[in-house]
Each structure stands twice: as structure tokens, then as C-alpha cells.
Amino acid sequence: MADFCSAVDIPEFTVRNVKVEAEKLEGRGDALSARASSLAEAMKKETSDASAGIYQCYRDNLTAKRVEVAAQFDVGIGQLDGAIEALKAGGANPSSIQSDAGPVDMLKQRDDLIAQRDVSLKQIDDALAQLTLQQKALTEKIIA
Numbered sequence: 001m002a003d004f005c006s007a008v009d010i011p012e013f014t015v016r017n018v019k020v021e022a023e024k025l026e027g028r029g030d031a032l033s034a035r036a037s038s039l040a041e042a043m044k045k046e047t048s049d050a051s052a053g054i055y056q057c058y059r060d061n062l063t064a065k066r067v068e069v070a071a072q073f074d075v076g077i078g079q080l081d082g083a084i085e086a087l088k089a090g091g092a093n094p095s096s097i098q099s100d101a102g103p104v105d106m107l108k109q110r111d112d113l114i115a116q117r118d119v120s121l122k123q124i125d126d127a128l129a130q131l132t133l134q135q136k137a138l139t140e141k142i143i144a
Contacts, residue, residue, distance in 0.1 A: 048142045055135040059128060066124040073117035080110040 084094040084106050094106040 044142050048139050051138055051142065052135065055131060058131055062124055062128050062131065066121060066128075069120050069124065070117065073113065073120070077110060077113055077117070080106060080113065084110065 087094040087097065087106065095108070097104045097106060
């Protein structure tokens with residue numbers, strides 16, 4: 001009988017508590033999920049920050065262009081104001097100056113130049129507002 005027992009290989013196995021093992025796996029899964037979530041949030045923040053930098057560059061360029069355009073118009077308006085004042089001081093009517101091309105209304109020219117300036121600046125302001133909306137929409141897409 002001793003020979004019979006020694007000739008049979010009895011497999012070894014470990015009995016484990018399935019509930020304990022499932023809890024361990026769940027814990028590892030939760031930790032992995034948390035790490036993935038954290039990584040996703042970090043990537044969203046990094047992407048959002050990078051896009052904000054790009055939009056700020058565009059905004060800075062448009063703002064600088066606005067200042068430049070306003071300054072150019074203001075120089076022309078200032079020159080017209082000076083000419084109008086000089087004409088008034090000399091007793092002339094700035095709304096009806098005779099020239100080779102016919103009568104010139106310097107007051108209307110000044111008003112027209114102011115209107116052109118306002119239109120130009122509004123276009124830049126509208127572009128800045130649109131840029132802000134685009135940035136907001138992109139940021140919301142990134143964060144979602």
C-alpha cells in the first residue's frame with residue numbers, strides 16, 4: 001500500500017477566498033481608474049493652457065493693431081482739426097473751401113474720417129470678441 005501512495009501525484013492547489021480576491025482586484029481597478037482620470041485632467045489642463053497662450057498671442061496682435069489703426073486715424077483727424085481751426089481763425093468757412101476740384105467741406109471730411117475710424121475700430125473689436133468666443137468654445141470642448 002505504501003507503493004501505491006507514493007506513485008500517485010496529488011496536485012497541489014491553494015484555496016482562496018473569492019470575495020477577498022475580488023476586492024483586491026476592485027481596489028487595483030479603482031487605483032488605475034484614478035490614475036487615468038488624473039492623467040486625463042492633467043492633459044486637459046495642459047492643452048487648455050497651451051490654447052489660451054495661442055489665443056492670448058492673437059489677442060495681443062489684434063490689440064496692437066487696434067492701437068496702431070487708432071493712432072493713424074487720430075493723426076489725420078488732428079491734422080484736419082488744425083486746418084479747420086486755422087481756416088476759422090483766418091475768417092474762412094471750413095465747410096466751403098474752394099479748390100481746383102470744386103468746393104471742399106472740411107467739416108464733412110473730418111466727420112467722414114471719424115466714421116471710418118469708428119468702423120475700422122469696431123471691426124477689430126468684433127474680431128477680438130469673436131476670438132474670445134472661439135477660445136471659450138474650444139476650452140469647453142477640451143474640458144468636456
